[in-house]
Amino acid sequence: MLKKYNLIYFLLLFLLIVSFDANAQKKIWNEIKFKSPNILIILADDMGQGDMGFLGSKKIRTPNLNKLASEGIYCNNAYVSASVCAPSRAGLLTGRQPQRFGFEHNLPKWDKSMANTPESHGLKMGELTIADHLKNVGYETAIIGKWHLGEMDVHHPNNRGFNYFCGMIGGAHPYFPEKGNNSIQRNGVVINKFSSPYLTDFFTDEGVKWIQEHKKKPWFLFMSYNAPHTPLQAKEEDLALFSNINDKGRKTYAAMVYSLDRGIGRLIKTLKKQGQLENTLIVFLSDNGGATTNHSWRGVFSGAKGNMREGGIHIPMLWYWKGVLKSGRTDAVVSSLDLLPTFLAAANAQPIEAYDGKEKKKHPRIYDGYNILPVLQGKENAQVRRFFWRLQGQSCVLDGKDKFIRLTHRPAQYFRPFEDLGERNDLSEQHSEKFLELYKMLMHWESELPTYPSFFTSPYWIKASAENYDDYIPVPEPEYPNP
Amino acid sequence: MLKKYNLIYFLLLFLLIVSFDANAQKKIWNEIKFKSPNILIILADDMGQGDMGFLGSKKIRTPNLNKLASEGIYCNNAYVSASVCAPSRAGLLTGRQPQRFGFEHNLPKWDKSMANTPESHGLKMGELTIADHLKNVGYETAIIGKWHLGEMDVHHPNNRGFNYFCGMIGGAHPYFPEKGNNSIQRNGVVINKFSSPYLTDFFTDEGVKWIQEHKKKPWFLFMSYNAPHTPLQAKEEDLALFSNINDKGRKTYAAMVYSLDRGIGRLIKTLKKQGQLENTLIVFLSDNGGATTNHSWRGVFSGAKGNMREGGIHIPMLWYWKGVLKSGRTDAVVSSLDLLPTFLAAANAQPIEAYDGKEKKKHPRIYDGYNILPVLQGKENAQVRRFFWRLQGQSCVLDGKDKFIRLTHRPAQYFRPFEDLGERNDLSEQHSEKFLELYKMLMHWESELPTYPSFFTSPYWIKASAENYDDYIPVPEPEYPNP
Numbered sequence: 001m002l003k004k005y006n007l008i009y010f011l012l013l014f015l016l017i018v019s020f021d022a023n024a025q026k027k028i029w030n031e032i033k034f035k036s037p038n039i040l041i042i043l044a045d046d047m048g049q050g051d052m053g054f055l056g057s058k059k060i061r062t063p064n065l066n067k068l069a070s071e072g073i074y075c076n077n078a079y080v081s082a083s084v085c086a087p088s089r090a091g092l093l094t095g096r097q098p099q100r101f102g103f104e105h106n107l108p109k110w111d112k113s114m115a116n117t118p119e120s121h122g123l124k125m126g127e128l129t130i131a132d133h134l135k136n137v138g139y140e141t142a143i144i145g146k147w148h149l150g151e152m153d154v155h156h157p158n159n160r161g162f163n164y165f166c167g168m169i170g171g172a173h174p175y176f177p178e179k180g181n182n183s184i185q186r187n188g189v190v191i192n193k194f195s196s197p198y199l200t201d202f203f204t205d206e207g208v209k210w211i212q213e214h215k216k217k218p219w220f221l222f223m224s225y226n227a228p229h230t231p232l233q234a235k236e237e238d239l240a241l242f243s244n245i246n247d248k249g250r251k252t253y254a255a256m257v258y259s260l261d262r263g264i265g266r267l268i269k270t271l272k273k274q275g276q277l278e279n280t281l282i283v284f285l286s287d288n289g290g291a292t293t294n295h296s297w298r299g300v301f302s303g304a305k306g307n308m309r310e311g312g313i314h315i316p317m318l319w320y321w322k323g324v325l326k327s328g329r330t331d332a333v334v335s336s337l338d339l340l341p342t343f344l345a346a347a348n349a350q351p352i353e354a355y356d357g358k359e360k361k362k363h364p365r366i367y368d369g370y371n372i373l374p375v376l377q378g379k380e381n382a383q384v385r386r387f388f389w390r391l392q393g394q395s396c397v398l399d400g401k402d403k404f405i406r407l408t409h410r411p412a413q414y415f416r417p418f419e420d421l422g423e424r425n426d427l428s429e430q431h432s433e434k435f436l437e438l439y440k441m442l443m444h445w446e447s448e449l450p451t452y453p454s455f456f457t458s459p460y461w462i463k464a465s466a467e468n469y470d471d472y473i474p475v476p477e478p479e480y481p482n483p
Numbered sequence: 484m485l486k487k488y489n490l491i492y493f494l495l496l497f498l499l500i501v502s503f504d505a506n507a508q509k510k511i512w513n514e515i516k517f518k519s520p521n522i523l524i525i526l527a528d529d530m531g532q533g534d535m536g537f538l539g540s541k542k543i544r545t546p547n548l549n550k551l552a553s554e555g556i557y558c559n560n561a562y563v564s565a566s567v568c569a570p571s572r573a574g575l576l577t578g579r580q581p582q583r584f585g586f587e588h589n590l591p592k593w594d595k596s597m598a599n600t601p602e603s604h605g606l607k608m609g610e611l612t613i614a615d616h617l618k619n620v621g622y623e624t625a626i627i628g629k630w631h632l633g634e635m636d637v638h639h640p641n642n643r644g645f646n647y648f649c650g651m652i653g654g655a656h657p658y659f660p661e662k663g664n665n666s667i668q669r670n671g672v673v674i675n676k677f678s679s680p681y682l683t684d685f686f687t688d689e690g691v692k693w694i695q696e697h698k699k700k701p702w703f704l705f706m707s708y709n710a711p712h713t714p715l716q717a718k719e720e721d722l723a724l725f726s727n728i729n730d731k732g733r734k735t736y737a738a739m740v741y742s743l744d745r746g747i748g749r750l751i752k753t754l755k756k757q758g759q760l761e762n763t764l765i766v767f768l769s770d771n772g773g774a775t776t777n778h779s780w781r782g783v784f785s786g787a788k789g790n791m792r793e794g795g796i797h798i799p800m801l802w803y804w805k806g807v808l809k810s811g812r813t814d815a816v817v818s819s820l821d822l823l824p825t826f827l828a829a830a831n832a833q834p835i836e837a838y839d840g841k842e843k844k845k846h847p848r849i850y851d852g853y854n855i856l857p858v859l860q861g862k863e864n865a866q867v868r869r870f871f872w873r874l875q876g877q878s879c880v881l882d883g884k885d886k887f888i889r890l891t892h893r894p895a896q897y898f899r900p901f902e903d904l905g906e907r908n909d910l911s912e913q914h915s916e917k918f919l920e921l922y923k924m925l926m927h928w929e930s931e932l933p934t935y936p937s938f939f940t941s942p943y944w945i946k947a948s949a950e951n952y953d954d955y956i957p958v959p960e961p962e963y964p965n966p
Contacts, residue, residue, distance in 0.1 A: 116599050393929060409926035410919055411894055436893055440949075443892035446876060447946035451591070451939045463930035466923075 036218040036347045037321065038280040039134070040271075041339065042264055043092075043222070044257075045085065045146065045229040048290030049316055050299025050477060051257060057297065057477055059245055060254050064265035065318070068284065072320030073376050074329045077418065079387055079398070080288055080336045081368075083305055083312030085171055086148045087391075088287045088336065089224070093129040093149070093160075095340025095351075095367045099390055101127055102454035106171065107148065110455075120454045122150015123160065128352055130340050131161030134220045137349040142214075144206045145224035146171065158187055162222075166191075166206045173226060175199045175233035175256075198235050200227045200256065204263030208270045215274065218347070223267065228256040230294050235259065249295040250478055278322045281346050285317040285336060292468070297477050300421045304472045307465050308389050308396035308405045310417050311472055321346075325376045331418075332382030333398075337369035345371035388445045392462045397442045404438035409466040412439060422474040519701040519830045520804065521763040522617070523754075524822065525747055526575075526705070527740075528568065528629065528712040531773030532799055533782025533960060534740060540780065540960055542728055543737050547748035548801070551767065555803030556859050557812045560901065562870055562881070563771055563819045564851075566788055566795030568654055569631045570874075571770045571819065572707070576612040576632070578823025578834075578850045582873055584610055585937035589654065590631065593938075603937045605633015606643065611835055613823050614644030617703045620832040625697075627689045628707035629654065641670055645705075649674075649689045656709060658682045658716040658739075681718050683710045683739070687746030691753045698757065701830070706750065711739040713777050718742065732778040733961055761805045764829050768800040768819060775951070780960050783904045787955045789948050791872050791879035791888045793900050794955055804829075808859045814901075815865030816881075820852035828854035871928045875945045880925045887921035892949040895922060905957040 049055065052062045054069040081091030081098055086106045090098040098104065101124045110121040119125070131141040142164035143157050148171040150156075157165040166186045174181050175198055184191055184199075195205040207223050234255030241258060245251040264284070271277040289312045290296030291305040303309020317334065319325055344351060355362040374380035389396040393408040401419075406412045414428040414435045428435045532538065535545045537552040564574030564581055569589045573581040581587065584607045593604040602608070614624040625647035626640050631654040640648040649669045657664050658681055667674055667682070678688040690706050717738030724741060728734040747767070754760040772795045773779030774788040786792020800817065802808055827834060838845040857863035872879040876891040884902075889895045897911040897918045911918040 393926075408929060410922045439893045443876075443949050444946065446891060447942045447949070449942055451941050459930045459932055463927065466926050466930070 034324070034346050034348060035279070036137075036139075036349075038218055038271075038276060039139075039220045039343050039346065040267070040280055040282045041092075041222045041224075042267070042282065042284045043089075043145075043224050044260060044284070044286040045226045046288065046291040046294055046296060046305055047228055047257065047286040047316070048296030048298055049286075049301055049311070049314065050297040051253075051290065052316065055316060056299060059242070059250070059477060060257050060297075061241070062257060062261040064261045064268065065284065068264070068268070068282070068320055069318055071322075071327055072282070072318055073325050073327055075317040075319065075334050076329055076331050077333045078285065078315055078317030078335065079313050079333070080285070080315050081387070082389065083288045083307060083391060085146075085229075085287050089146075090123055090127075090149055091368075092287070092336040092339055093131070093222075094123075094127050095130070095337055095369055096127070096365075097337070097368045097388060099388070099449050099453075100366070100368075102450050104390055104453045105392065105455060105457040107150065107455065108457050110151065116455055118152050119154055122152060122155035122454075124454065125154060126354070128354055129161045130343055131157075131220060131222070133161075133340070133344060133349065133351050134347060135161050135163070136352050137347055138217060139347065140214050140217045140219040141221075142210050142219070143167065143222040143224055144210065145203050145222075146173075146226040146229075147224070156188065164210060167203065167224065168226075171226075172229055172231070173199060174231060175227075177202075198259065200225060200259040200263055201235075204266050207263070207267055211267070211270050211276070212274065215276075220343070223263075225260055225263070227260040228253055228294055228296065230291070232256070232294060247295070247478070253295040280321070281324075281343070282320040283317065283339060284320075286315045288312060289315060292472065295478075298472065298474070299477075300474050302423045302473050303469075306391070306461065307469065308391070308394055309423055309472070310421065313389060313396075314417070319376050321376075325373075326378045330375065330382075332372070332375050333385045334372050334375070334382065335369055335385070335387060337367075337387075338372045339369070341367060341369050341371045342373055345373055388442065390446065390449075392457065392459065392465065394462075394465070395442055395446060397438055397445065399438060399441060402434060402438060404435070404442060406439070406442060407466070407469070408462055409469070414438060424473075517807070517829050517831060518762070519620075519622075521701055521754075521759060522622075522703045522826050522829065523750070523763055523765045524575075524705045524707075525750070525765065525767045526572075526628075526707050527743060527767070527769040528709045529771065529774040529777055529779060529788055530711055530740065530769040530799070531779030531781055532769075532784055532794065532797065533780040534736075534773065535799065538799060539782060542725070542733070542960060543740050543780075544724070545740065545744040547744045547751065548767065551747070551751070551765070551803055552801055554805075554810055555765070555801055556808050556810055558800040558802065558817050559812055559814050560816045561768065561798055561800030561818065562796050562816070563768070563798050564870070565872065566771045566790060566874055568629075568712075568770050572629075572631055573606055573610075574851075575770070575819040575822055576614070576705075577606075577610050578613070578820055578852055579610070579848075580820070580851045580871060582871070582932050582936075583849070583851075585933050587873055587936045588875065588938060588940040590633065590938060591940050593634065599938055601635050602637055605635060605638035605937075607937065608637060609837070611837055612644045613826055614640075614703060614705070616644075616823070616827060616832065616834050617830060618644050618646070619835050620830055621700060622830065623697050623700045623702040624704075625693050625702070626650065626705040626707055627693065628686050628705075629656075629709040629712075630707070639671065647693060650686065650707065651709075654709075655712055655714070656682060657714060658710075660685075681742065683708060683742040683746055684718075687749050690746070690750055694750070694753050694759070695757065698759070703826070706746075708743055708746070710743040711736055711777055711779065713774070715739070715777060730778070730961070736778040763804070764807075764826070765803040766800065766822060767803075769798045771795060772798060775955065778961075781955065781957070782960075783957050785906045785956050786952075789874070789944065790952065790955075791874070791877055792906055792955070793904065796872060796879075797900070802859050804859075808856075809861045813858065813865075815855070815858050816868045817855050817858070817865065818852055818868070818870060820850075820870075821855045822852070824850060824852050824854045825856055828856055869924075871925065873929065873932075875940065875942065875948065877945075877948070878925055878929060880921055880928065882921060882924060885917060885921060887918070887925060889922070889925060890949070890952070891945055892952070897921060907956075 054066040080088045082088040087098040090103040145167040196202045232252040238255035242254045298311040301311035303311030354365040415423040537549040563571045565571040570581040573586040628650040679685045715735040721738035725737045781794040784794035786794030837848040898906040
């Protein structure tokens with residue numbers, strides 16, 4: 001009798017474990033059922049982490065971002081997968097650590113002296129974008145602004161899941177295209193007439209128009225702004241608003257951010273006017289930390305674009321989905337790698353089936369983020385995360401609350417950035433066992449990367465970033481009072 | 484009167500300085516005038532630093548190398564430019580740190596999944612070999628044995644300065660070619676008949692024959708043996724000589740080295756018979772330290788092939804030139820990079836004019852070694868040297884007597900290997916200022932390398948060499964006494 005019951009208990013336990021496991025497997029993709037919202041990414045470029053009104057800036061004006069922050073949810077501990085533009089965007093769009101597929105560096109212009117083929121000089125064939133996955137489940141898809149993931153036909157956004165593209169293929173562009181050096185295209189055809197003479201306004205015009213024209217199907221729009229990346233160029237009327245800033249560079253930067261913020265306001269207004277705001281999931285973030293070249297302010301962080309201090313990789317991220325997400329602020333550690341699985345969960349979709357490896361050794365494609373909607377709804381706690389970075393000889397791991405940076409020019413460092421925001425306190429000697437554990441963890445990751453990063457930027461940057469490594473400590477917002 | 488003399492003194496001093504400077508400029512190339520000797524390189528492959536009778540081995544028999552050592556000059560502090568075969572051979576033949584031109588790793592077989600073109604998967608176009616330079620001044624040139632510098636037509640030894648080639652294009656070959664997997668070629672044509680069934684003997688046959696056939700012009704012969712590289716295969720009669728070794732692997736290794744040594748004896752005998760020994764400059768060395776896979780013994784050193792401990796890069800080097808070089812032993816720090824300028828000086832030749840960089844920014848090609856004949860003659864002291872290495876994530880600088888190794892998996896190390904042969908005493912904490920100086924020195928070198936190593940071996944080796952890093956400490960010669 002006892003034995004029989006035991007057997008039943010065992011069977012029940014077994015079934016419970018099996019079904020639990022199956023659920024766990026599916027969890028990252030479709031925990032929650034929604035009615036396929038529109039999805040809007042608004043990406044800023046090299047924006048300083050302190051440079052928004054709601055984040056503390058007293059000089060920079062971002063009324064629309066401030067409003068979005070007050071109505072949406074601000075992620076206080078958000079990371080990108082690289083500290084420079086191109087690999088960061090590659091990580092965001094594929095949902096995978098870009099080093100997995102050799103996309104470690106920014107894209108220098110391809111020329112014959114390079115060892116790789118032009119086709120491998122960009123987002124590798126076979127890597128799928130958010131647009132690929134969403135198009136596959138019936139979404140209309142568009143990218144407006146900067147591409148920066150390769151210049152060949154095989155890399156063109158129209159061949160990487162985006163039905164519509166208006167913008168530049170490269171990483172930067174002058175802000176007054178009618179004045180020269182214009183390479184802004186629409187689906188492969190260079191355009192010469194601009195609805196607004198200033199590029200940021202023009203991209204907003206394009207976004208507004210595209211939203212107005214797409215009301216029937218759910219859509220995915222990637223507003224891939226290049227503002228406030230260099231060159232530092234702004235409209236006279238925007239500059240005039242910042243008479244409280246004397247420094248010409250900082251004043252121009254402020255005007256550029258203001259124009260970006262105005263664009264965000266117009267996009268949201270358009271959604272509201274069309275009754276689409278309630279069914280649109282919006283995320284705003286920057287592709288990496290503030291650059292040292294555009295007069296940005298990294299707020300409480302050390303470092304900057306291009307290195308692995310928080311100033312390079314810890315970025316502002318803001319989510320908004322009316323009625324679904326909570327408003328306020330979360331300390332959950334999240335990543336731009338979470339966008340893809342979060343969007344697919346919102347769209348109630350699975351990713352396109354894909355495999356890595358050569359034919360005889362294929363295995364299902366690995367995605368590095370997870371669906372964070374339950375976290376943003378306040379329904380679940382965030383996962384403990386482990387992220388890796390590598391750029392120009394420096395590499396880094398963030399393992400839970402511990403962060404380890406391997407440098408080119410001197411001993412590695414160990415910080416606890418959530419307690420020590422400015423990374424002023426290197427714990428490598430004090431906690432040498434943990435330090436070594438992190439060192440080995442990073443080596444193991446590096447040893448499992450593909451044998452071949454697809455391209456490199458100049459090692460000039462190794463030298464430059466090593467030499468300037470200590471120059472970017474946290475400072476108060478630059479003050480330029482009127483005389 | 485006084486003024487006049489002063490003027491004359493100044494003029495004389497000025498002339499002295501000017502002429503001294505001009506000499507200094509020329510010095511690396513043609514300090515000494517010789518009658519263009521024949522030049523013979525004998526290269527061993529993965530040979531252990533303890534594995535010669537004259538270096539202390541009690542088990543391995545090298546009577547001909549012992550004799551050469553007693554009549555020639557042994558360099559006790561000689562280095563190669565890489566700790567694995569292919570880049571080490573690239574450095575030796577070009578006289579340049581191979582990392583300068585992207586040749587950092589061993590050559591994996593090219594396949595379509597690689598990002599580079601097959602043409603860039605080997606010794607870069609435009610890099611000139613010792614054979615190119617010597618052929619340019621009228622030398623007959625030949626390489627017999629292992630190539631390992633690329634598999635395309637553009638890399639073929641016949642296209643890289645060698646009039647004659649007999650051997651294999653790849654990095655390893657079975658030792659009994661008639662038994663299968665034969666790819667031994669002569670100037671591009673695979674051969675099937677072998678004058679000796681054992682590869683090392685066959686290469687010696689080829690060398691002897693080639694020397695016999697070339698008596699008129701000065702010649703350059705590169706005996707690029709693959710012994711005692713794996714696979715471990717030896718002749719029965721050679722194995723029979725080592726009944727004092729029970730371990731099968733070590734016994735086979737001993738027999739392989741013995742066959743190599745026998746070949747060296749035959750080459751020297753041939754030179755003597757033809758009356759050419761007095762006009763032949765001979766150098767013997769190994770392409771890197773003993774491997775962990777071929778039962779070699781690294782003698783007093785730590786580490787092995789593939790890492791930057793002395794066991795990987797500090798190799799035996801032996802010079803012989805009857806009547807010109809002194810005999811004995813020198814502690815001068817020298818390198819395989821010195822072969823090219825030394826040979827050109829012996830041949831009283833200048834290198835072929837060559838430039839690096841793109842058209843608008845050309846600068847004269849840099850060679851990393853210098854003519855060491857005056858050192859080997861005992862006429863001049865050796866220069867203080869600075870060498871750099873990088874392989875699979877590890878890098879290293881030897882600056883005078885200080886050596887710094889940057890590792891992938893734990894903190895960097897600082898040794899003084901000429902006082903601490905086995906590298907047991909890490910000075911990084913004790914001399915932290917020097918440690919940091921070396922760290923920066925290495926970073927500067929790395930930041931000036933080309934943006935693009937041309938190819939990579941598997942990062943599997945990063946992991947393997949990190950995990951085994953401490954396993955190869957100095958041990959006495961393995962003893963395998965008879966029962």
